[in-house]
Amino acid sequence: MQRSIFKRYLSITMAIILLGFTILGSMMMVFFGKYWRQEKEGLLTQNASSIAQTAGRFLKEKSEGKYELQGDVLMHFMESFSMSIEADIFITDLDGNVLLGSYECSRVEGIEKVQPFYVARASEGLYKGRGSFEGLYKENYYIIGVPMLAPEGTLPVGAVFATTSPASMSAMQLEAFKIFLVAAALALGISFCAVGVFAYRMVRPLRQMSAAARSFGAGDFSVRVQVTSEDEMGQLAMSFNNMANSLTNSEGMRRSFIANVSHELKTPMTTIAGFIDGILDGTIPQGEQSKYLHIVSGEVKRLSRLVKSMLDLSRIDSGDMQIHPCSFDITNTVVNTLLTFEQAIDEKGIEIGGLEEAAPVTVWGDQDLLHQVVYNLLENAVKFTNQGGSIRVGIIDSVDRTTVTIENTGPGIAPEDLPMIFDRFYKGDKSRSRDKNGMGLGLYLVRTILQLHGGNIQVSSIQGQYCRFEFYIPKPQESPRLKDGQQKAKEGAPKLREPRAKKAKKPETERSKEDE
Missing domain, CATH: 1.10.287.130 (Signal transduction histidine kinase, dimerisation/phosphotransfer (DHp) domain)
Incomplete structure (x- = not known):
């Protein structure tokens, strides 16, 4: 069974936290052991040196180079030190013979002789090591050895050894480890709860999206995801x-x-x-x-x-629509398109304005597609112009573009419909009372065709007054050259007839005279 993102995130996060605690605990135990050994070695060295100095005052010279240790008082001194630091303390001569000892740590009955090797190393200045003292102890002890000097303080006459068992350190490490485990368990529990809550809150929008996507698949598009953060x-x-x-x-x-x-x-x-x-x-x-x-x-x-x-x-959807540009007269296209609506224009008594000022303007584009642009816009203009209204056409030729405007009187477009008027399948008149022949594709195709040419279209309207569409076609960087035959054909083309304007109504008196 596939695990959810919540479970994976929670398990991975907790594994990382657990790994971090493990590394932290291991390093802590290593450094704790190292610190304890250093502290213990320092303490043993300090106490062994103190006893060595004290023992020097209890040495009595028997013969030249030979000394005898008066240990009655020193024994009580060594026992107090041995109990306070939990260590064995004993004094040897240079031959390794144990002269005096207190064994509060190991509880052995007594050590009679130490290997001369350890005595020699200690008499040289300081000996640090860990071992069983050649079998004297059942486990490896920490061993510190310092020289015991003659009363004159010049020559070593023996050595003082302080040893302690690592069991005390292990006990302390175990206690510290128990404390760490309790703290780690509490921290892991708190982390688990915190990470669980955080992961659940983080994954909840994803679950909502998944449920919403399933609803979308079933045809229900009403589900929405609650937005609870800004991340x-x-x-x-x-x-x-x-x-x-x-x-x-x-x-x-x-x-x-x-x-x-x-x-x-x-x-x-x-x-x-x-x-x-x-x-x-x-x-x-x-x-x-x-x-x-x-x-x-x-x-x-x-x-x-x-x-x-x-x-x-x-x-358009498949990306196969391509333009085949050529040079043609956009004014001629506008006039010819208006002629196709001559009957509807006459029936509604629409007045056409602006063509008397229009001059031939050459543009570079796909003539068929741009004719469809003009046709769709003029079809809408004729369709929605009020009875006895007007349509005004403007063609402006500038340096980098050619702009065409088509404005008609009539009901106009509602402000809430203007942002969506160029969307596919969108119809402002849902009841079909006016636009009963439309599918909501015309203006979408118009904008797409103009964008393929590098142009665009915009609309402005005031309800109850007018609606105005304005589109532009950019000019190429280098104007295309026409062939001689095309130029002659263009110059020899007949002038275009403008659609008939609305006839002015005759006064009542004149009509009555004609009737007579």
Whole structure:
């Protein structure tokens, strides 16, 4: 069974803490033992030296170079030292014969002779070692030996040895180790609780994200992760919630798109099927068939535009949309596109302005794609312009770009819809009362096409007054050269006809005269 992040984090953290305590305890015991040995050796050396100095005053010279130790008083002195430092203390001559000894540490009955090797080393100044004294002790003792000098203080006449068992150090180390274990256990317990709480709080957003992701997989996009901090985990939770909001919006737009597409496909297909069946079965008289065939043709073109938009969206998503730039007149494109809406413009009595000031402006881009940009924007302008309103077109040629503005009167766009107007599948009119033929792809395609050209688009609007779209197309660093044939064709092209402006209404008196 796979362990959770919480268990892994907790176990790894506790293992690191335990390893740290182990290293700390080991080093502490090593340094404690070293410190104890140094302190014990110093204490033994100090006491052995004191007894050696004292013993020098109890030496009595028997013959030249031969001394006798008067040990009655010295024995009590040595016993007090031996008990206070828990050590054996004994005095030997240069031959290793033990003259006097107190064995409070080892409790041996008595030591009669010491190897001359140890005496020789001690009489030279100082002997430090650890051993059994050639079998005198059952275990290795710490041994300190110092010289015992003659009363004149010049020549060594013997040695004083102080020995102690390491058992006392082991007992102290064991007690210290027990104290360390208790402290370490308490520290580990506290660390376990603290790390557990911290790890749980750290992993909790991840668990919430996992649960939310499962909900997303089941189609429920309402779950959100609680943001409780401002660190990396909090930022991750915020990013996850933002992603969830985007998914919610995308899911809503996707469902809306499916509904829109279903509506867009059903309506023209129903119209086409009805009129074709009426012509085939004779319901529609032959004299009116041309009228209804024109309606069918319009519905087919509408379906074609729908399919083209879907194909363009697919090419954008797959990254296959590429531009094929050439040099063409953007003013000519705007005028020709307006002509395609001439009937709708006349029916709504829309006034077209700005073309009288427009001059031919050459741009460098994909003519078909930029025509689609102009077509979509003008289609929206005509669709949403109020009855008897106006559309104004502006084309400005500057040093580094060409800017096109399309402004129409009408209901405008709500302020809350402006930031999302270029999102795919977004429709400001959810009820379809005005934009019943849209899918929410037009403006998204417009912005994408302009961005492919290195340009962009922006919108401004005041509800109940106007809506204004402005896009620009950047100019290349070096203007492209036209071939002679293209230049002549451009110069010889006929002037374009502007769409008819709204006819002014005649005064009532003039109409009455005409009627007469």
